[in-house]
Amino acid sequence: MRILLVEDERYLAEAVRDHLLASGDAVDMTDSVVEAEIMLRGTPYDVLLLDLNLPDGKGIDLLRGMRRAGSVTPCIILTAQDQISDRIAGLNAGADDYLVKPFDLNELSARLLAVARRYSGNPNPLIRLSGDEGGAIEVDLASRTVLVNGGQTDLTSREWALLDQLLRRPGATLSKAQLEEALYEFGAEIESNTVEVYVSRLRRKLGKAVIHTVRGVGYRIEG
């Protein structure tokens, strides 16, 4: 794949580039929005990896401009943990997915594949979970759709955010603190059982069997 990486933290950028080169992708790198725009015009890339926090301008403007100009090049946002609001803005501006720094390089590969597959015209990869009594639950991360036993169910934004976090690390147990941080602005210290409440809501919609409680540690979805 031809990949354009726009990132200013050098050590991270180089680690990403090396990892991708090792898997046979072609990678161009820059830390400047202006430069990135020129490169995008000149070269057809398969995926754009975009840090939103850049020295010479808002990365998000680049994305917005692209989309306004009709570009459909898939874009994955790279954000720091404390920039949740950026992440949301990014998705709204037309990003396809995001990764929170520091991220696992293998996870990056997986998301690149997923995004590329999505754009190649193949159907969206559905995540299948087993619900109560073996009922099937299908989650479409791309279109934010959930089917429970064939019937479409709507999730509110917070419910979705929570489910999304859990699905990103299937098999891993995430602490309430981690989940809370994902749902709220960094530093917005919430002192309540909000996470519990949303787990409860999700269970009502998806069935009890999907989200597993690990007492004293957090929550988990089967890997």
Place this chain on the structure above:
Amino acid sequence: MRILLVEDERYLAEAVRDHLLASGDAVDMTDSVVEAEIMLRGTPYDVLLLDLNLPDGKGIDLLRGMRRAGSVTPCIILTAQDQISDRIAGLNAGADDYLVKPFDLNELSARLLAVARRYSGNPNPLIRLSGDEGGAIEVDLASRTVLVNGGQTDLTSREWALLDQLLRRPGATLSKAQLEEALYEFGAEIESNTVEVYVSRLRRKLGKAVIHTVRGVGYRIEG
């Protein structure tokens, strides 16, 4: 792992050092940024544990300098609860993770493993044990996950603590007193057969073949 700990609260620093030494890591300690810089230059560390609030200078400058010089050594920040801005600055300066004081020492271990793994790009190091009738048991220390014959099993915090201790010294026989000390805060004199009870509970979940009794001495896991 070779770990450099930069922390000025002596009591905390010593607790962390003792905990890490117990799990076989090599730990160097200092409370000075200047000294830390010298040590970093002289020795290749696997992880840097960095308090941002130090007497002789801003810890964050150390981190920034490192990164500017091209170092990719993973760094975990230790901050007090009321220093959220420090935390954000730290992540932006290139830290990989953070812990809020006071933190659980086991949580520290987990983060260390996670960060080291992420950096190396390798998947989680799985510890494989043979259970009953040759059944496979896989333990993932980083994500606190246990697979018994392919099925994910949850352990309670005490069960995990006990298993963790035994796994850190495979092949060695640990006395009940040693294990008890590891399970409880020092001073908490437990006068019962708690360790036996937890061995029993672990055996129920993992199978009888994993933990071996050495009568009159203690318990052992095959090396």
Place this chain on the structure above:
DNA sequence: CCCCGCCCTTCAGCTTGCTGTCAGCAAACC
């Protein structure tokens, strides 16, 4: 501009399941 409905957060009371203890049984050793 007001009303209405939806979503979010908080709280309180209830439920669940972890924990340490003990007692009785089993196994090992002499």
Place this chain on the structure above:
DNA sequence: GGTTTGCTGACAGCAAGCTGAAGGGCGGGG
């Protein structure tokens, strides 16, 4: 066989987690 050591089921106390209800905020529609 007797003694010592280890194993495990039962149980009560308690902390963690669950969930129904209520109040507030925000946006859309009238």
